[in-house]
Structure formats: C-alpha cells, structure tokens
Amino acid sequence: xxxxxxxxxxxxxxxxxxxxxxxxxxxxxxxxxxxxxxxxxxxxxxxxxxxxxxxxxxxxxxxxxxxxxxxxxxxxxxxxxxxxxxxxxxxxxxxxxxxxxxxxxxxxxxxxxxx
Amino acid sequence: xxxxxxxxxxxxxxxxxxxxxxxxxxxxxxxxxxxxxxxxxxxxxxxxxxxxxxxxxxxxxxxxxxxxxxxxxxxxxxxxxxxxxxxxxxxxxxxxxxxxxxxxxxxxxxxxxxx
DNA sequence: CCCACTGTACGACAACCTTCGTACAGAGTT
DNA sequence: AACTCTGTACGAAGGTTGTCGTACAGTGGG
Numbered sequence: 182x183x184x185x186x187x188x189x190x191x192x193x194x195x196x197x198x199x200x201x202x203x204x205x206x207x208x209x210x211x212x213x214x215x216x217x218x219x220x221x222x223x224x225x226x227x228x229x230x231x232x233x234x235x236x237x238x239x240x241x242x243x244x245x246x247x248x249x250x251x252x253x254x255x256x257x258x259x260x261x262x263x264x265x266x267x268x269x270x271x272x273x274x275x276x277x278x279x280x281x282x283x284x285x286x287x288x289x290x291x292x293x294x295x296x
Numbered sequence: 297x298x299x300x301x302x303x304x305x306x307x308x309x310x311x312x313x314x315x316x317x318x319x320x321x322x323x324x325x326x327x328x329x330x331x332x333x334x335x336x337x338x339x340x341x342x343x344x345x346x347x348x349x350x351x352x353x354x355x356x357x358x359x360x361x362x363x364x365x366x367x368x369x370x371x372x373x374x375x376x377x378x379x380x381x382x383x384x385x386x387x388x389x390x391x392x393x394x395x396x397x398x399x400x401x402x403x404x405x406x407x408x409x410x411x
Numbered sequence: 412c413c414c415a416c417t418g419t420a421c422g423a424c425a426a427c428c429t430t431c432g433t434a435c436a437g438a439g440t441t
Numbered sequence: 442a443a444c445t446c447t448g449t450a451c452g453a454a455g456g457t458t459g460t461c462g463t464a465c466a467g468t469g470g471g
Contacts, residue, residue: 194393199317203459204310222417232460234419239458253417253468268393274386278309318429337447347430349449354428368438368447 184241184248189263192244197268200243201275206236210245210259211279214272218258221248299356299363304378307359312383315358316390321351325360325374326394329387333373336363 201207205226212224221237228236237257240246245264248257264272316322320341327339336352343351352372355361360379363372379387 194390195317195319195322197317198313198322198390202310202312202314202317205459207310207313220417228459229461230418231420231462235459237418250418250467253415255418268389270385271389274383274389275309275313278383320429335447343429344431345448346432346450350429352448365437365448368445370448 186241186247187244189244189260189266192263192267194268196243197245197264197271200239200245203236203239206240207275207279209236209240211276213246213257213259214276214279218256221255221257301356301362302359304359304375304382307378307382309383311358312360312379312386315354315360318351318354321355322390322394324351324355326391328361328372328374329391329394333371336370336372 201210205228209224209226213219221233224233226233226236237246237248237255241248244260246257247260248255250256259272261272316325320343324339324341328334336348339348341348341351352361352363352370356363359375361372362375363370365371374387376387
C-alpha cells in the first residue's frame with residue numbers, strides 16, 4: 182500500500198489552500214516547519230491515530246508534505262522547494278502567521294487521545 | 297439584516313485559507329481582483345442566485361471581500377489592504393497562480409444557471 | 412517465534428458544505 | 442400601486458469532512 186504523492190507540477194493551489202484551511206493541519210505544518218523531518222507519531226495533536234492518519238493523508242495528497250517509512254516509523258517532511266516553486270511565497274505567509282500564535286509545541290505535550 | 301464583516305484584526309488565516317480552498321470562490325476572487333469593485337450579479341459563475349449568495353457570504357465572513365448595497369444591487373470589493381496587513385503576500389500568491397489558468401472571464405459569460 | 416509498537420484500513424456517525432427551489436424583502440420604475 | 446429586479450432566507454437533498462473504535466499489517470526486539 183504505497184503512499185500517494187502528487188508530482189510537483191500536479192499540485193493544485195486550491196487543494197493546498199483547502200488542506201491548510203483546517204486548524205489542526207495548519208498547526209501541524211507550523212510545527213513541522215521547525216524541523217527538517219520528523220516522525221509522524223511525535224506530534225502532540227490531541228487526536229487518535231486513525232484521525233491523525235486522515236490528516237497526514239490530506240497533507241500528503243495535496244502535496245504539502247512527503248512521507249516515507251523507515252523501520253516501524255513513518256517520517257514526514259515539508260515539501261518546501263516544491264511548494265516554493267509552484268506557489269512562491271505561500272509557505273512564508275502561512276509560517277509567519279503561525280509563528281505569532283500557538284505554533285510552538287507544548288512543553289508538556291498532549292499526546293494522542295487514549296492512545 | 298446587516299451584512300456581517302469581521303474587523304481587520306479579527307481575521308483568521310485558517311478561515312481565509314478555507315474560503316479560498318474552493319474552486320468556485322478562488323475563481324471569483326481572481327476575477328474580482330481585476331476590478332476595484334463590482335456588482336455581485338455581474339459574475340459568470342454558473343450557479344443559481346441562492347448558491348452565489350452562499351459563496352459571497354463565505355468570502356465576506358472570512359474577511360476576503362466587503363459587500364454593500366446601493367440601490368437594487370450589491371457591490372463587492374476585495375479587502376486588499378486588510379488582507380495585506382494581516383497576511384502579507386497571501387493575495388499575491390493566490391492571484392499570481394490564478395493568472396496562469398482560467399482566471400479570465402469568458403467572453404461569452406455563462407451567467408446564472410436558469411436565472 | 413511471539414510480542415510490542417507504529418501506523419493503515421475499514422466502517423460508522425455526526426457535523427458541515429454545496430447546491431437547489433421556492434418564497435420573500437427592499438429598491439427602483441412605470 | 443403594481444411590477445421588475447437583485448439578492449436574502451429557509452428548508453431539503455446529497456456529498457464531503459472530521460472523528461472515532463476496532464481490526465490488521467509490517468517492522469524490530471527479546
């Protein structure tokens with residue numbers, strides 16, 4: 182069950198905006214921007230694994246993130262250069278705004294709800 | 297029955313992105329950007345009046361456009377400076393992308409479906 | 412080989428979104 | 442006053458989204 186990733190020139194602005202137009206996904210992207218890559222499970226997003234999988238899929242299929250498996254974990258990274266090529270400036274706008282308010286991760290993470 | 301408009305400092309990036317994350321509204325915004333203000337009914341968007349009202353409301357309540365009544369018509373305009381102040385660069389990104397593909401209005405407008 | 416761990420697959424459910432038709436409200440015209 | 446025109450209000454239908462629980466698949470460690 183390979184993970185679908187759209188090619189850079191298939192990215193649709195409308196899909197990217199729709200993916201970012203959700204508070205949870207917007208926070209995830211801002212958190213992710215502070216590292217080059219991270220393990221999916223390391224995010225303190227306060228939803229179950231099933232829900233998290235759903236949101237990762239939306240982010241991946243809109244072309245915002247790339248995911249790959251390594252051992253038991255899935256890694257995830259922002260597709261910075263692809264986004265910058267197709268929609269120059271967009272990521273800057275989003276991240277700059279996210280930096281203002283609660284983009285920082287909690288010192289005491291919420292972790293997944295009920296595992 | 298006044299039309300609700302959020303203040304500039306109440307605008308939420310997430311709402312703006314969600315509003316733009318719809319093909320119809322994205323096209324409307326790109327068309328609207330080519331003029332300072334326009335009559336709502338002058339857009340060739342191919343949906344009924346009721347549906348158009350819905351989309352104008354989403355755009356208005358997210359803070360992307362301002363609407364006001366003059367005589368029988370409603371006028372609409374992009375809130376360029378408010379958007380630029382709160383999310384600098386965002387509108388540029390969106391309009392630049394919209395300029396590539398079908399942002400131009402049809403010479404032979406579709407007009408409303410079934411009036 | 413069996414267990415623990417990370418994440419996906421699937422099915423369910425409620426909430427929301429998009430669209431429409433119909434009815435109505437307000438403004439201008441005749 | 443009656444009519445037209447633009448757009449809103451409301452309710453309904455159908456689709457999509459966000460969330461969850463449960464079950465399963467793949468990997469690595471004992």
